[in-house]
Amino acid sequence: MNRLLALVLSLTIAGAGFSSLIVAKGDAAPDFSIFHLKGKRFNLADFKGKKAVFINIFSITCEPCKEELPFIIKLYKKYSENIEFVGIDITDPKKIDVENFVKTSGIPYPVCWDLISKTFYTRYIKGGFNMPTSIFIDIDGNINEISGVLKEDEFENILGRLMKSDKKRTD
Numbered sequence: 001m002n003r004l005l006a007l008v009l010s011l012t013i014a015g016a017g018f019s020s021l022i023v024a025k026g027d028a029a030p031d032f033s034i035f036h037l038k039g040k041r042f043n044l045a046d047f048k049g050k051k052a053v054f055i056n057i058f059s060i061t062c063e064p065c066k067e068e069l070p071f072i073i074k075l076y077k078k079y080s081e082n083i084e085f086v087g088i089d090i091t092d093p094k095k096i097d098v099e100n101f102v103k104t105s106g107i108p109y110p111v112c113w114d115l116i117s118k119t120f121y122t123r124y125i126k127g128g129f130n131m132p133t134s135i136f137i138d139i140d141g142n143i144n145e146i147s148g149v150l151k152e153d154e155f156e157n158i159l160g161r162l163m164k165s166d167k168k169r170t171d
Helices: 002-014 063-079 095-105 152-170
Strands: 033-035 041-043 052-058 083-089 111-113 133-137 143-147
Touching (some): 052 063, 052 152, 063 095, 063 152, 083 152, 133 152, 143 152
Parallel strands (some): 052 083, 083 111
Antiparallel strands (some): 033 041, 133 143
């Protein structure tokens, strides 16, 4: 019963809105540059005009984050040629714990840990924060959608819209 109550509370909080975000749907996505856990740099600006970007903000202790992870991985395998995926952990205190979670979960896309530099955090978040949150950025660098917990078909619909908007731009 405690697990069910925690899940209901998490879903309620996640669906309560995104008042703790600095950004909103329709805004130009603020540029940021952050290191992957593997040491490479992720620059949002590198994708503008070239590829849409999906950002998943998560925590290794967040149950709803863990529940949506398998279909994010599945969708990565389907859409990664056209959409850049990146995970960003902004809360977990130990980088090694995040690295272990990424490894044991089999996350194939880049994951960044932003607790120390707060490079992403300071450009996107203004206070307390609900997770998971996904930010979908179109090929022109605009925030196309912001969402909390999603089901697989909801992710698929948003990613499909991103690809259609990118295709219209290049036609």
